[in-house]
Every structure is written in C-alpha cells, then in structure tokens.
Amino acid sequence: MGYEVIAVSSNMDKEKLAKELGAHHYFVSSETANTQIQAMGGAKLIVCTAPSQSVVEKIEGALGAGGSIVIVAAIPELKINPIRMLSMNQSVCGRYSGDSRDSEDCLHFSKIQGVHPMIQKYKLDQVNECFENIGNARFRSVIVIRNDNE
Known part of the structure; x- marks a missing residue:
C-alpha cells in the first residue's frame, strides 16, 4: 500500500x-x-x-x-x-x-495483493503430531488434516 x-x-x-x-x-x-x-x-x-x-x-x-x-x-x-x-x-x-465484513475485506485484499496463507498439511495418521504442533503455530499458519487419498 x-x-x-x-x-x-x-x-x-x-x-x-x-x-x-x-x-x-x-x-x-x-x-x-x-x-x-x-x-x-x-x-x-x-x-x-x-x-x-x-x-x-x-x-x-x-x-x-x-x-x-x-x-x-x-x-x-x-x-x-x-x-x-x-x-x-x-x-x-x-x-x-x-x-x-472484515473477513470479506481481508479475503478481497489478499486476492488483489497476492497474499497467500502458509499451510502445513498432515495425513490423518499424523493427527497426534498435528495436535502436538498446534501450540507452535502461533497464528502463522493454517493446519489441515487430510486423509491419505488427498
């Protein structure tokens, strides 16, 4: 800006x-x-x-x-x-x-500015590791749990 x-x-x-x-x-x-x-x-x-x-x-x-x-x-x-x-x-x-409205504004701003989330993916069998690491995320990333087919 x-x-x-x-x-x-x-x-x-x-x-x-x-x-x-x-x-x-x-x-x-x-x-x-x-x-x-x-x-x-x-x-x-x-x-x-x-x-x-x-x-x-x-x-x-x-x-x-x-x-x-x-x-x-x-x-x-x-x-x-x-x-x-x-x-x-x-x-x-x-x-x-x-x-x-704030969420919509944020998404719009992210789109026009090329802002992308940092995503860390875990397989379903890694769910325990995922939950152990949630405390380390500190709102810096989105944690996605997925099954092995994704």
Missing part, C-alpha cells in the same frame, strides 16, 4: 518470517526500537496486535507527529502520555474485527 513496513517483536526469533511476509525492517521491542523508528521519521501508524499493556505503552514512543495507534488486541488497561499525544497531534483508537 506504499508504506515502509516495520515489524517489532520481543526477540529476534520472528525476523526471518516478518521479512518473508514483506517487512522492510525488523526491530526488537525496546527503547532502542523507538529511537530507530524515530530516526526514520516516526511511525505514521502502529497496529498493535500484541495483547500486552506493557508492549503498547513501550511502543507509543515510536509514534511520529500526526500518527495513530490502532489496538486490535484485548488489553484491559492502558496508560499513555496524553500531553505528548496532544502536542504531537497523535491518536489512539481500538478496532474490533471479526465480523463477516
């Missing part, structure tokens, strides 16, 4: 995946990441998918002038610096997603 994408996570484990999925930069969430993002001009938009109060509170410092934070994860409480946000013309909003 014309933006330079920066992925931020808690460790370096996800860097390869983030870049394979199109991130231009990858930073570990810390004060250093905020400094690096601010050196690039600050973030125009931060989409926070981590259900962690401390993550959102830390990443607020990466937001640039006129920028917005969109929270799409359930966070029970959030402490932000309203003076900084007012002086920098920044905003925070929440976005509930998950209804049928």
Whole structure:
C-alpha cells in the first residue's frame, strides 16, 4: 500500500518470517526500537496486535507527529502520555474485527495483493503430531488434516 513496513517483536526469533511476509525492517521491542523508528521519521501508524499493556505503552514512543495507534488486541488497561499525544497531534483508537465484513475485506485484499496463507498439511495418521504442533503455530499458519487419498 506504499508504506515502509516495520515489524517489532520481543526477540529476534520472528525476523526471518516478518521479512518473508514483506517487512522492510525488523526491530526488537525496546527503547532502542523507538529511537530507530524515530530516526526514520516516526511511525505514521502502529497496529498493535500484541495483547500486552506493557508492549503498547513501550511502543507509543515510536509514534511520529500526526500518527495513530490502532489496538486490535484485548488489553484491559492502558496508560499513555496524553500531553505528548496532544502536542504531537497523535491518536489512539481500538478496532474490533471479526465480523463477516472484515473477513470479506481481508479475503478481497489478499486476492488483489497476492497474499497467500502458509499451510502445513498432515495425513490423518499424523493427527497426534498435528495436535502436538498446534501450540507452535502461533497464528502463522493454517493446519489441515487430510486423509491419505488427498
């Protein structure tokens, strides 16, 4: 969509995946990441998918002038610096997603942008292995159980 994408996570484990999925930069969430993002001009938009109060509170410092934070994860409480946000013309909003219109928009966007799911297939006799690995998927892939004839 014309933006330079920066992925931020808690460790370096996800860097390869983030870049394979199109991130231009990858930073570990810390004060250093905020400094690096601010050196690039600050973030125009931060989409926070981590259900962690401390993550959102830390990443607020990466937001640039006129920028917005969109929270799409359930966070029970959030402490932000309203003076900084007012002086920098920044905003925070929440976005509930998950209804049928969101799914339709997501599928349409995926089609026109060539976004494809990562699929890991298991044969029916590997069902136990599949269920053992579900915890490792971390919403990065779709797990399909199929019979031997497929």
